[in-house]
Amino acid sequence: MELQFDPENPKYEYITNGGRAIEIFKELAKERVLAVDVETTGLDPHLDKLLLLQVGTPEISYIFDAREIDLKNLPIVHEVFENQQIIKLFHNAKFDYKFIRRHIGCETLNIYCTFLAEGVMTAGLGASLGLKDLAAKYLGLTLDKELQKSFIGLTGKIVPAQLVYAGIDTLMLFPIFEQQLVKLNKLDVAKIAKLEFSVCRVVAEMELKGIYIDQDKWRGIIANLDTKRHELAQQFQDMVRPYYKTTQEDLFGNTADAININSNAQLMDLFNNKLGLDMPSTGVAILKTTDHPAVNLLQDYRGYEKLISSFGDTLLAKINPITKRVHPSFMQLGAATGRFACNGPNLQQIPRNTEEAPFRECMNPAPGYDFVVADYSSFEMRILADLSGDENFVNAMNGGLDMHSYTASLMFDLPYDSIKTEHKDKRQAAKAIGFGLMYGMGPMGLAAQIKVEKEEAQQYMNRYFGAYPSVKAFLDGMAENAVKNGWSATPGGRKRWYKQPEKSDPDYNKKLSNIQRQAKNHPIQGTNADAVKYALVFLHERLKKEKVKGDVILTVHDEVVCEVPEDCSHDWSKIQEEEMVRAGELFIKKVPVISDPFVGKVWEH
DNA sequence: AGAGGTGGTG
DNA sequence: CATGCACCACCTCT
Structure with a gap:
C-alpha cells in the first residue's frame, strides 16, 4: 500500500x-x-x-x-x-x-x-x-x-x-x-x-441526552434494602457462629462475623464441612433445592446484596454534574450478534420493578415531558416463526393463539383450552423448551430446567420438533452452514464469524458445539437487533420530520424509550408504534409484528 | 490485574 | 464431546 x-x-x-x-x-x-x-x-x-x-x-x-x-x-x-x-x-x-x-x-x-x-x-x-x-x-x-x-x-x-x-x-x-x-x-x-x-x-x-434519575427516591429504596440486608446478615451470622470456636468480641462487645458471607469458598466450607450438606456450588439453583435455614437466609440475603452492590450508590455517582442526568455508553456492536451493549451505568440490566425495589420508577421524564415506552411483543418467537416458515408455528401465531399453550397442547396431546386452566405446568414446560431451543439447548439442559430425567426431556424435544418440523430444519441448517462456511447471517445481511477449531484441538467437539448453538441463536437475536436499529433510525427521522421536541433516550434489546413533550406524547406513541412495526416488517412478513406503546411518567409498564 | 463465581437484564 | 444465547457489575481470591 x-x-x-x-x-x-x-x-x-x-x-x-x-x-x-x-x-x-x-x-x-x-x-x-x-x-x-x-x-x-x-x-x-x-x-x-x-x-x-x-x-x-x-x-x-x-x-x-x-x-x-x-x-x-x-x-x-x-x-x-x-x-x-x-x-x-x-x-x-x-x-x-x-x-x-x-x-x-x-x-x-x-x-x-x-x-x-x-x-x-x-x-x-x-x-x-x-x-x-x-x-x-x-x-x-x-x-x-x-x-x-x-x-x-x-x-x-x-x-x-x-x-x-x-x-x-x-x-x-x-x-x-x-x-x-x-x-x-x-x-x-x-x-x-x-x-x-x-x-x-x-x-x-x-x-x-441521558436520563434523569430521582435521587431521593433511589436513596430511599436503597436505605430500605440496606436495613433488610443487615438484618438477614445478622441472623445468618448468629445461626452459624456456634460452628466457629474462635469467634471473638471486640472492645465494644460486638461479636465478629463468623465468616464472610460473600465468600463462596467460606460458604462451601460451612455447608459441606460444618453443616454436612453436600453442595457442588453456592449458586441459586443449588440453594433452591437445599432445605436448611442458613441456606434460606443466604438466598434472601443475596437478593438484597445484589441490588445494593450493583444498583446502589454507584449508579448515583454516575449522575453528570452539568446535566444532572446519567449518560450511559451504548456500544452498538457490543454483542457479536449485533445487539447493543451498555455500560456506565448499564441501564439494560436495571431490575424490573418490584414492591420493595421499584428502581425503574426512579427514571422519569423532565418536567413537561412524558416517556413513550414501546417494546416488540414476543419478537424472537415471531422471528423464529418467520425465518423457519414452519406452517404450524406460523398458523398458530396468525390465529392469535397463546403460543406456549398451543405448543403444550401439541406436545402433551391435550386440548388447547385446558392448558391455561388445568395444565399450567405444561405451559411452563413448553415455554422453557421454546426459549431453550432458540438457544440450541439439548436434553440435559432442558432436563435441568424443567426438573425431569434426561430421557423424558428428550421425549419432549422430539414432540416439540415433531410439531414444528421446519423449526428443527431451520435451526439445524443454521448450525451446519456456520460450521461449513465459518459464518452465519441474518436476513438483514448481518454476519457473525466463527473461529473454526483445528481437528487436533483437544476441545474440538466442545468448540464445534459452541459454534452450532451460537449459529442457531444468531439469526434470531441478530434480526431482533437489526429491526431495533432500523427502528431507531426511523424514529429519529420522524422526530425531525414531525418537529417533535423530543429524543430517543434508551433502548433495551427489544424496547425503545422516547422522552417527548406532554402535549404530543399520545400522537407520538402512535408514530413510535408505527415506525417500530415498519422496521420489524422489513424482515418479518409471515406473522404480525406487534409493538405495544405506553405513555407515562415512569419507565416500564 | 485478571479469573471465576454469582446474578441482574433481554 | 459437552450439554441454552447475548451482555455487564460486583465480589472474592490469587
Missing part, C-alpha cells in the same frame, strides 16, 4: 483565526470525502473541552484551534458538517459527533466510521478495533497513541508534536476507508455497515 502522506512529516496547517478558517472551509465544501477528528481534554462532552478540530483531505489535515476560533458561529462550518453530499470519515464517530454537537452545535450527516465498519466485518472474532490496530492492519504503520494523552486536561499551548499527531489521525483514515470499502462489498456486509453508520448518530444523540 503506497501511502499518500508521510507519517514522519504529515502535511498540515494549524489555524487559529476565523478568517482563515472560513477560507479553508469554503474549499473543503467542494470535497466529496472529508476525514474528521477532534482532540479534547477528556471523554465527557458535557464536562470536557474541545481543543482541536481536524478536518482533512487525503493530502492535508487542517487543524482548527477550537479555543481560538468561534467555530460555533461560523455558518460555513455547519454547512459542511450538515451537508448530506460530503462523506465524513471518522474512527469511532460517536465520540467526535458528541463533541462537535455539544461544542460547535451542528449535527454531522453522512458518516462513515472505520471503527464500526471493522466491527461489522469481524463480528464474533473478538478483533481489536482501535485506530492503532487498523493502522497496523491496513497500512503497516506503528502508531504512538501516547500523545493522545497529552491533551487530557490541557490548558496551555499546543506544541508541534501534538499537531503532527493530530494531523496523522485524519490523513490515515483515507487509505483505511478505501480498503475497507472493497472488503465490505467482498464480504457482502456493506448494507449492514450503512445501517450502523445511520444508527451511530442516533446513539450519539441518545448518549448526549
Whole structure:
C-alpha cells in the first residue's frame, strides 16, 4: 500500500483565526470525502473541552484551534458538517459527533466510521478495533497513541508534536476507508455497515441526552434494602457462629462475623464441612433445592446484596454534574450478534420493578415531558416463526393463539383450552423448551430446567420438533452452514464469524458445539437487533420530520424509550408504534409484528 | 490485574 | 464431546 502522506512529516496547517478558517472551509465544501477528528481534554462532552478540530483531505489535515476560533458561529462550518453530499470519515464517530454537537452545535450527516465498519466485518472474532490496530492492519504503520494523552486536561499551548499527531489521525483514515470499502462489498456486509453508520448518530444523540434519575427516591429504596440486608446478615451470622470456636468480641462487645458471607469458598466450607450438606456450588439453583435455614437466609440475603452492590450508590455517582442526568455508553456492536451493549451505568440490566425495589420508577421524564415506552411483543418467537416458515408455528401465531399453550397442547396431546386452566405446568414446560431451543439447548439442559430425567426431556424435544418440523430444519441448517462456511447471517445481511477449531484441538467437539448453538441463536437475536436499529433510525427521522421536541433516550434489546413533550406524547406513541412495526416488517412478513406503546411518567409498564 | 463465581437484564 | 444465547457489575481470591 503506497501511502499518500508521510507519517514522519504529515502535511498540515494549524489555524487559529476565523478568517482563515472560513477560507479553508469554503474549499473543503467542494470535497466529496472529508476525514474528521477532534482532540479534547477528556471523554465527557458535557464536562470536557474541545481543543482541536481536524478536518482533512487525503493530502492535508487542517487543524482548527477550537479555543481560538468561534467555530460555533461560523455558518460555513455547519454547512459542511450538515451537508448530506460530503462523506465524513471518522474512527469511532460517536465520540467526535458528541463533541462537535455539544461544542460547535451542528449535527454531522453522512458518516462513515472505520471503527464500526471493522466491527461489522469481524463480528464474533473478538478483533481489536482501535485506530492503532487498523493502522497496523491496513497500512503497516506503528502508531504512538501516547500523545493522545497529552491533551487530557490541557490548558496551555499546543506544541508541534501534538499537531503532527493530530494531523496523522485524519490523513490515515483515507487509505483505511478505501480498503475497507472493497472488503465490505467482498464480504457482502456493506448494507449492514450503512445501517450502523445511520444508527451511530442516533446513539450519539441518545448518549448526549441521558436520563434523569430521582435521587431521593433511589436513596430511599436503597436505605430500605440496606436495613433488610443487615438484618438477614445478622441472623445468618448468629445461626452459624456456634460452628466457629474462635469467634471473638471486640472492645465494644460486638461479636465478629463468623465468616464472610460473600465468600463462596467460606460458604462451601460451612455447608459441606460444618453443616454436612453436600453442595457442588453456592449458586441459586443449588440453594433452591437445599432445605436448611442458613441456606434460606443466604438466598434472601443475596437478593438484597445484589441490588445494593450493583444498583446502589454507584449508579448515583454516575449522575453528570452539568446535566444532572446519567449518560450511559451504548456500544452498538457490543454483542457479536449485533445487539447493543451498555455500560456506565448499564441501564439494560436495571431490575424490573418490584414492591420493595421499584428502581425503574426512579427514571422519569423532565418536567413537561412524558416517556413513550414501546417494546416488540414476543419478537424472537415471531422471528423464529418467520425465518423457519414452519406452517404450524406460523398458523398458530396468525390465529392469535397463546403460543406456549398451543405448543403444550401439541406436545402433551391435550386440548388447547385446558392448558391455561388445568395444565399450567405444561405451559411452563413448553415455554422453557421454546426459549431453550432458540438457544440450541439439548436434553440435559432442558432436563435441568424443567426438573425431569434426561430421557423424558428428550421425549419432549422430539414432540416439540415433531410439531414444528421446519423449526428443527431451520435451526439445524443454521448450525451446519456456520460450521461449513465459518459464518452465519441474518436476513438483514448481518454476519457473525466463527473461529473454526483445528481437528487436533483437544476441545474440538466442545468448540464445534459452541459454534452450532451460537449459529442457531444468531439469526434470531441478530434480526431482533437489526429491526431495533432500523427502528431507531426511523424514529429519529420522524422526530425531525414531525418537529417533535423530543429524543430517543434508551433502548433495551427489544424496547425503545422516547422522552417527548406532554402535549404530543399520545400522537407520538402512535408514530413510535408505527415506525417500530415498519422496521420489524422489513424482515418479518409471515406473522404480525406487534409493538405495544405506553405513555407515562415512569419507565416500564 | 485478571479469573471465576454469582446474578441482574433481554 | 459437552450439554441454552447475548451482555455487564460486583465480589472474592490469587
